[in-house]
Amino acid sequence: MRDVAIIGIGMTDFGEMWNDSLRDLFVKASLEAMDDAGVDHIDGLVAGCMSPGLFAGQEHIGSLMADYLGQAPIPGVRVESACASGGMALRTGIAYVASGMHNVVLCGGVEKMTDVSGAQATYALATAADQDYEAFHGVTFPGLYAMMATAHMHKYGTKREDLAQVAVKNHDNGLLNPHAQYRMKITVEQVINSVKVADPLNILDCSPITDGAAAVIICPLEMAKKMKKKPVVKISASTHATDTIALHQRDDITWLKSTAEAAAKAYKMAGVKPEQIDFAEVHDCFTIAEICVLEAMGIVKKGEGGKATREGLTARDGKFPVNPSGGLKSKGHPVGATGIAQIHEIVTQLRGEAGRRQLKRARRALAQNMGGSGGSAVVHILEVL
Numbered sequence: 001m002r003d004v005a006i007i008g009i010g011m012t013d014f015g016e017m018w019n020d021s022l023r024d025l026f027v028k029a030s031l032e033a034m035d036d037a038g039v040d041h042i043d044g045l046v047a048g049c050m051s052p053g054l055f056a057g058q059e060h061i062g063s064l065m066a067d068y069l070g071q072a073p074i075p076g077v078r079v080e081s082a083c084a085s086g087g088m089a090l091r092t093g094i095a096y097v098a099s100g101m102h103n104v105v106l107c108g109g110v111e112k113m114t115d116v117s118g119a120q121a122t123y124a125l126a127t128a129a130d131q132d133y134e135a136f137h138g139v140t141f142p143g144l145y146a147m148m149a150t151a152h153m154h155k156y157g158t159k160r161e162d163l164a165q166v167a168v169k170n171h172d173n174g175l176l177n178p179h180a181q182y183r184m185k186i187t188v189e190q191v192i193n194s195v196k197v198a199d200p201l202n203i204l205d206c207s208p209i210t211d212g213a214a215a216v217i218i219c220p221l222e223m224a225k226k227m228k229k230k231p232v233v234k235i236s237a238s239t240h241a242t243d244t245i246a247l248h249q250r251d252d253i254t255w256l257k258s259t260a261e262a263a264a265k266a267y268k269m270a271g272v273k274p275e276q277i278d279f280a281e282v283h284d285c286f287t288i289a290e291i292c293v294l295e296a297m298g299i300v301k302k303g304e305g306g307k308a309t310r311e312g313l314t315a316r317d318g319k320f321p322v323n324p325s326g327g328l329k330s331k332g333h334p335v336g337a338t339g340i341a342q343i344h345e346i347v348t349q350l351r352g353e354a355g356r357r358q359l360k361r362a363r364r365a366l367a368q369n370m371g372g373s374g375g376s377a378v379v380h381i382l383e384v385l
Contacts, residue, residue, distance in 0.1 A: 001098040005224035006233045006382070008037025008217030011344045014332030015181040017211040022049075022056045022112040023068045025213035029337075030069050030108055037217040038229050043102035045069070045076040048089030048109035049336035052078075054124035056112045065108070082128035083285065085109060086339025087369030087378030090216065091238045097218055104223075108215035109341070111334035121209050125335070128372040130246035142206060142286070144247050144373045146198035149288035152254045153200070155303065158291065160200055162306030164191035166287040167204050167329055169315055174326020176357035179341075181210055181332030191287075205287040210332035214340035216347070225385075231351050236270035236364075237381040239263075245375040258377035259296040259368055266366070266379040267298075274298040277381070278361050279321040279349065281342035283370035284328050290314075293368055294322070297379075316357065324349060324357050339369035339378060350384040 010032025066076030086109030093107035241261035291305030314322035325345035
């Protein structure tokens with residue numbers, strides 16, 4: 001198997017993109033990634049998109065995107081793993097390149113979520129939950145994560161202020177990201193006093209409904225070294241794991257088993273320990289999610305995710321910065337694009353191109369992208385050579 005590197009990145013702004021269609025967003029991000037890589041042709045295309053049929057009335061987007069990108073008749077395919085569709089797109093592309101099937105592959109993620117009503121968007125997102133035992137009974141993702149938060153607070157003494165601090169920290173980071181949907185500073189008090197969604201989660205604990213796309217170009221590591229255009233970013237690990245799709249079937253609803261399994265495999269594949277990772281982009285679809293992810297990845301012990309956030313461990317200037325991009329909470333969460341947007345931020349940081357949000361140390365990083373309430377998780381470790 002060949003080693004794989006990322007040679008190009010591209011991303012649209014995230015938000016309510018009324019003037020851009022699903023295909024427009026994907027093509028914009030893809031062309032930017034191709035320009036960044038210095039290539040005018042790709043051998044294959046993988047598009048991560050959770051639910052284009054429900055959000056935009058469009059399926060068969062592998063063909064659609066290859067066509068509108070001007071790259072047909074290359075092979076193009078769509079992959080889906082709920083909100084982890086972007087991470088799965090990269091992992092699929094890595095398999096193509098590592099196996100020798102293709103040399104230059106575009107891995108993109110896209111979602112157009114704001115062209116439907118709030119009720120329709122909620123229905124579309126709920127298809128990532130267990131339809132028979134969760135969605136049928138009216139449980140939506142805010143409700144599922146609220147149950148996780150309540151259990152975590154009861155079991156470990158996590159404070160309501162700890163959840164709020166995740167949002168405050170990520171908005172502070174997103175304020176410096178020109179692509180972010182919500183570039184605004186917030187306070188713990190504002191989070192706690194915002195509109196209730198599902199107790200104990202309020203509206204400022206929840207990631208927004210978003211349009212957007214992101215793309216990366218990957219190729220064999222040896223090819224990337226010969227191009228010598230920009231710092232070479234190697235993909236040291238790519239792993240995937242699953243758990244029960246239904247929350248009630250888990251032994252412990254505060255523990256994200258799929259993330260723990262994928263992270264453990266990623267550390268082994270990359271030959272590193274958690275303390276050798278400089279920073280991470282993680283799936284903070286709700287504030288409690290970031291806290292649980294920190295624990296599952298082994299960055300802190302079980303039950304200490306809230307405390308770690310409260311004490312500044314995950315701040316931009318902390319020992320282990322988390323979501324310097326602003327995360328899903330501030331940057332936005334176009335579900336199919338999120339996993340690739342995480343990679344975009346990591347590559348930007350590893351190249352030293354993040355401007356005012358540039359981290360002091362950025363040599364090796366981890367991206368954790370999660371589907372549903374943790375039914376699937378994809379983890380990548382990247383390092384700059």
